[in-house]
Amino acid sequence: MNTPARSPERIVNTNPATGEVLSEHACAAAANVQDAVARARAAQPAWSRLGIAGRVRVLRRFQQLLLEQRSEVAACVTAESGKPVVESLVSEVIVTLDAARFCTENVYRVMREEDVRHANIVMKTKRGRILHEPVGVLGIISPWNYPLSIPATETLAALVTGNAVVLKPSELTPLSALYLARLLHEAGVPQDIFQVVLGFGGTGSALIESGIDKLVFTGSVETGKRVAEAAARRLVPVVLELGGKDPMLVLDDADVDIASSAAVWGALMNAGQTCLSVERCYVHRNLYERFVSECARKIGQLKVGNGANAETDIGPLISLRQLEAVEAQIEEAVAAGAIAVTGGKRLPQLGPNFFAPTLLVNVNHRMSLMQKETFGPVLPIMAFDSDDEAIALANDSDFGLSASIWTRNARRGDALARRVNAGTVMVNDVITCFAVAEAPHGGIKASGLGRTHGLFGMREMVRTKYVASDLLPSIKKVWWYGYGEQLGHQMSAFVGLLFGNSLVARAKGAAISFPSLWRKRL
Ligand code: NDP
Numbered sequence: 001m002n003t004p005a006r007s008p009e010r011i012v013n014t015n016p017a018t019g020e021v022l023s024e025h026a027c028a029a030a031a032n033v034q035d036a037v038a039r040a041r042a043a044q045p046a047w048s049r050l051g052i053a054g055r056v057r058v059l060r061r062f063q064q065l066l067l068e069q070r071s072e073v074a075a076c077v078t079a080e081s082g083k084p085v086v087e088s089l090v091s092e093v094i095v096t097l098d099a100a101r102f103c104t105e106n107v108y109r110v111m112r113e114e115d116v117r118h119a120n121i122v123m124k125t126k127r128g129r130i131l132h133e134p135v136g137v138l139g140i141i142s143p144w145n146y147p148l149s150i151p152a153t154e155t156l157a158a159l160v161t162g163n164a165v166v167l168k169p170s171e172l173t174p175l176s177a178l179y180l181a182r183l184l185h186e187a188g189v190p191q192d193i194f195q196v197v198l199g200f201g202g203t204g205s206a207l208i209e210s211g212i213d214k215l216v217f218t219g220s221v222e223t224g225k226r227v228a229e230a231a232a233r234r235l236v237p238v239v240l241e242l243g244g245k246d247p248m249l250v251l252d253d254a255d256v257d258i259a260s261s262a263a264v265w266g267a268l269m270n271a272g273q274t275c276l277s278v279e280r281c282y283v284h285r286n287l288y289e290r291f292v293s294e295c296a297r298k299i300g301q302l303k304v305g306n307g308a309n310a311e312t313d314i315g316p317l318i319s320l321r322q323l324e325a326v327e328a329q330i331e332e333a334v335a336a337g338a339i340a341v342t343g344g345k346r347l348p349q350l351g352p353n354f355f356a357p358t359l360l361v362n363v364n365h366r367m368s369l370m371q372k373e374t375f376g377p378v379l380p381i382m383a384f385d386s387d388d389e390a391i392a393l394a395n396d397s398d399f400g401l402s403a404s405i406w407t408r409n410a411r412r413g414d415a416l417a418r419r420v421n422a423g424t425v426m427v428n429d430v431i432t433c434f435a436v437a438e439a440p441h442g443g444i445k446a447s448g449l450g451r452t453h454g455l456f457g458m459r460e461m462v463r464t465k466y467v468a469s470d471l472l473p474s475i476k477k478v479w480w481y482g483y484g485e486q487l488g489h490q491m492s493a494f495v496g497l498l499f500g501n502s503l504v505a506r507a508k509g510a511a512i513s514f515p516s517l518w519r520k521r522l
Helices: 030-049 051-068 070-081 085-111 149-160 174-187 201-208 221-233 256-272 285-300 320-335 387-395 410-417 454-459 485-499 503-518
Strands: 010-014 021-026 114-116 126-134 137-141 164-168 194-196 214-218 238-241 246-250 278-284 339-342 358-361 378-384 402-406 424-427 462-470
Touching: 010 174, 021 174, 030 126, 030 137, 030 164, 030 194, 030 201, 051 070, 051 085, 051 149, 051 174, 070 085, 070 174, 085 149, 085 256, 085 454, 137 149, 137 201, 149 164, 149 174, 149 214, 149 454, 164 174, 164 201, 174 194, 201 221, 214 221, 221 238, 246 256, 246 387, 256 278, 256 285, 256 378, 256 402, 278 285, 278 387, 285 339, 285 358, 285 378, 320 339, 320 358, 320 378, 378 387, 387 410, 402 410, 410 424, 485 503
Parallel strands: 137 164, 137 214, 164 194, 214 238, 246 278, 246 402, 278 378, 358 378, 402 424
Antiparallel strands: 010 021, 114 126, 126 462, 339 358
16 A cells, blocks of 8 residues: 655545545645635625524534434545544544534524623713624634544534634545535535635645634644744634643542543544543552553454444554654653553554554653653553642643543542643543533643633634613713813712722712713813
8 A cells, every 4th residue: 555645736535544545636725725715705794694593504404414424424534534433423423413403502692692781880871782793704724533523513613603614624634524515515504605625734824824814723733833823923813722642540449440441442542543532541559550451451352453344443543654653652662661561563464554552551751652642542551659649740741631530539530620730621531521512622731722612612703892882972971071170180089989988988979070070071
């Protein structure tokens, strides 16, 4: 199997399990991207005017179409990403369906106008309202690891709130994005309101330069920094969903059977290519030996192969490049003393992109394996002696996406969750926060800025406008021109009226300041 050469003009999309060429596409040049954004801008006002009810109807049709075509969609995702079909259904289709449900149920709440109560006595002469308006044209740049659910959840939140979207998916997974477009258009989203521009990083850069109103970027920290710099030059607001190095803390009272199953699944699902993967596992020393041997036993039962086979647990890595990066991290760790209890090697008999699920012990924080994102089927385990040490290890990271804590004591888990520096902490579960449509998703530190999913994710898609209507429009304001010594005296008294500490002080302030109402103004 040959890895097709990267051409700046064409994308050759292959199945990472078999090397089969799935599709070829011309890359969008900068001018194409600009055209797409201009068309989106022209179309967006009508989409916004369609109103919430109209857009909700369209999203419900989309939901129905996706439901009906779920097997074909899952097969498409599996073919180009390599993940097992079950994962395509669970982490891509269901997540998207549930996002559609959440958006249609909550868009009224997010966009509802709010009356603003003015406390200041003078400002009570105005009616204040907060409006939530679509930001306009949203650019979305998405990665290959969740080629449907990541762009879909962001797109649905943007569309339902009245925005137009131009999506640049990863060049490794264009078909899932095109399938998403097909379903949205069939459901009634106008062609110009949702557009996909295909290409490499250059197409993504062109999108940032094309006059979009906001960018939602999901990808690596390295690219995220470049993207943020480019966006800053144009003052384009950004949401950045970047990498993770998520810790799993197994406390001394944890159920070893449950926690070891969670560690194996959490580290290895999607071949470890999940931003929320368990990338560092810390286990209390009392459980350590048993935990490691349970993990090794369970990993030994996993079947690696083509994700299209129903029996497969772990598919290939997305590309040889990704595999080499994972392998280099493992080799460096092993050279520094890490021990591979299972795996640690390629599986060339299955194809060039397959890597054996790997359990590593004797690891430490000096290894890049415990510092940098691995994004491969690797579970490194370290022992700890106290809760304080576990928290210190968990927080000893540049990343802060999510974390999990395993304990039979819910209160203890909750208390420790508050001490972990991360966007999400799960007690007795891993990764599934991504599938909770209500849960805001995003990180702190190098894991990014802003949120997707949930109400916070939808609020990223609207901008806030304050509208104040004066209730006494025929009266000139007291503070307008016509200043003088007397007004200074009256305004000083007015400060006393607003903020005086006693009723007497306030009454005095009122008595002195009220005559200013009859003052002659310019
Ligand atoms: P990359 O950062 O390599 O790419 C992300 C996207 O950005 C791709 O579409 C890529 O295009 C595009 N891109 C590359 N260079 C530029 C540029 N200069 N300007 C604009 N766009 C550009 O990430 P991967 O696709 O490899 O995805 C894996 C990463 O995504 C991991 O680090 C993972 O942790 C992170 N991730 C984070 C999630 C979160 O929610 N926090 C969720 C899922 C993944 P192309 O592919 O064509 O190069």
